[in-house]
Amino acid sequence: MNLIDIFSSTDAETVTTSVQLLILLTIFSLAPGILILLTSFTRIVIVLSFTRTSLATQQMPPNQVLVGIALFMTFFIMAPTFQEINQEALTPLFNEEIGLEEAYERASTPIKNFMANHTRQKDLALFLNYSNAETPETLDDVPLTALIPAFAISEIKTAFTMGFLIFIPFLVIDMTVASVLMSMGMMMLPPVMISLPFKVLLFVLVDGWYLITDALLSGFN
Template identity: 70%
Template sequence: MIAMVPAIDIGNFLGDDPENMSTALQLLLLLTVLSLAPAILILMTCFTRIVVVLSFVRQGIATQQMPPNQVLIALALFLTFFIMAPVFAEINEEALTPFLDGDINQDEAFEEASIPLKEFMAEHTREKDLALFIDYAGMEQPETIEDIPLTAMVPAFAISELKTAFQIGFLIFIPFLVIDMIVASVLMSMGMMMLPPVMISLPFKILLFVLVDGWYLIVESLLLSY
């Protein structure tokens, strides 16, 4: 039995009518933006720092897949929305609402929406990282934040966030590393060479993390870092 595939008429999109062609291009642009939305969320917001730090916490405790990836990603996502709320509100007020009301066109809406994001990213981007991409592209030194193109700002912001996240992750690892070293030394002095130190140190690391209210401290540090 041969399945019949319904035909799709794309003649209206490929015709000579400029209006239909414009509609097709707008639809294609919309689908492209939606496909790039995850990358935009990850690289232009605080999501990168948050999810990397939470991953370091899980690896430092050595609890394998606890908490699960879905929980860490969801927590990082909601923390991102919480931190970025003022920026999103400004974008909605200055760009989205006027565009939907017909007061500005698409180009003006894009420019207005990029300004709050650029200000947020510039505040947390190292000058060294930003200068790397500006110098490599041979651009003139921008006079204001608005003059910095997103093609240079976004990767500079991303590597700055990664550096900060790894610095926080290093500080998170230190107390857990101390516990591992103490447990390993105790087991070696008792002659228990075949017993994995991780099995013994895991309960102590979980206990330490719970006693100091670790999740509260981690989230508080992330919020204060912005």
């Protein structure tokens, strides 16, 4: 049976299969946007990028490593939410216990709960005001069209705050090394070249990757 026959058939079992296939294709096409905007991925990858920039190690770790770490940390953090979506929405839908519309409503609830817990009220109010929406009484009344961008900018703000705090100790090292070189008259020697080993040494001694990972995980508890 080809793809045209699947979507043109009126048999109940075939229609169910076609709906499942359509949902699967839709999820695959929207996966990048869902992963970036509806999960913890944005905050994690920005913080890791800030860490590499503050160390001034150029492309070490490489982009592939940072994105891979952010990806698997996202799966770890979002596992309870994904499990709830699977139990409450996907499994009943595939078992033909509920319809597609009810499955969407059930799947949106865990995602809304996660995003609402990490969204500033100020950011959410901004999008609700611009859309002229009524003040929602419950979380179910909050439209995803307003919650998703509010969650995104809240995550970016939090990530930049964490990135600033990461920058401070390395900035102190750069300023100290630059002052020492200037006092010794070595103005032609790049301070970054001298401070890099000290920054890497400090980061290793304090177990920096552990501390940053712990801070990221704690922020989503």
